[in-house]
Amino acid sequence: MNRLFHVSDIHFGAEDRAALDWFAGRVAQERPDAVIVTGDLTMRARATEFAAAQEWLEALGRPVTVEVGNHDLPYFNPWARFVTPYRRFRALERMIERPLDLPGISVVPLKTTARFQMRLNWSKGNVTRRALSATLAKVDATPDGHKVLIACHHPLVDTGTRSTSRTRGGRRALEALASAGAHAVLTGHVHDPFDVAHPTGAGPVRLIGAGTLSERVRDTRPSFNEVQISEGELHVDVHHMGLSG
Template identity: 60%
Template sequence: MTTRLFHVSDLHFGREDIAAVARFAEIVRDERPDAVICTGDLTMRARAHEFAAATDWLKTLGVPVTIEPGNHDLPYFNPIQRLLDPYKRYRRVAAAIERPMDLPDVVIVPLKTTARIQPRRLSWGRVSRSGLIRALALLAEKPAGAVALVTCHHPLVRTDFEGHGDTLGGAAALAVLAEAGADAVLSGHVHDAFDVAWEAKGRTVRLIGAGTLSRRTRTTPASFNELRVENGRLEVTVRAVG
């Protein structure tokens, strides 16, 4: 049995690449992956109309979708809401697209890396103690032989990409997640695709980043990752959209 997942990130509705998001939706409808994983930054400035556009687009995909918030999904122009209820609009999106997932050979483990207060360093992400505890609890329930994918917005550690600093608590979290059985960490944020093997606690964890479907591309053209899981093995292909 093969499970196919599409990993997409940094859609940035408000500055989305209209042709790229339309083409990705067409590919999903044609190929029918088992699920789509979105690792954050649905919007550019967390405006209501940007979330509405992202929600409408996600609904057209017609397959189960799981999403993680990105730093651009927290209120930009409303500091009070950012402090008191920063994920309000994000939760509405999640509720609108929620569909059951049946992935017997894959465990998806959400790990929030956004912060309410984001000076430059925290815009690079942070891992909270409570978020890590929740992720570890899900990993503890991982069935034998299943592949565990941790999903977050910010890369937990730096590899060979540019324009991103250290995620606060990321390296320590990665070591603990590896020890608990994580097989890969999926992220976005840097707008470039990567797939790096990372040694931690005597295990190899793959760090997998998706590109962007926005107009804010860097070295990788508009793209997404196709993940195939079969017999406990994970294969990743970067697919350009254009």
């Protein structure tokens, strides 16, 4: 059996230190095969926030892949946002959008953030054709028989949570990923966990959202997902801080 811990929206700068310590303790005790972080490591993409995130992630001592969230692009420096939006990620470069190949499982990244959009709310998701093509190429290269999990920040379609993603190109991307053989899409952004089977032309795809380890909770307390894959079956448990299990 493979076990993955899926966490999102840590928001260093507005992090919940008790939640971070609780999660790190669970990682140390249970030793998952990998940790998947689906975006928003930081609150305002400040260098100090990235430094704190790097220290915390490295201390977990497990393979980690990190997606870029909308909060991870510079907010207060237009030049940096448009010209060098990922410069502060360089210390984390080996973790960013890192494909993971584990026994029987491939985790493939998909970029859903944009430095600019033709709408007022730039926090919402956007899957460009270029980003989708890059991900589809990685899916095509996964070993035969692997369970393929897509990791991105924004839900590709909204799933009924209080917050929305309104991801442009999301439905098109979901159909293409399903046709390519993706089994599930792991996301964050909305700060509440969910797990639904979404119908597509190629069959249902699991949409799995993680909650938050920050102070910016919505309908649920700080939480993370434990994703188990055994004999080809995928099972998800949501662990909430302060609750058993």
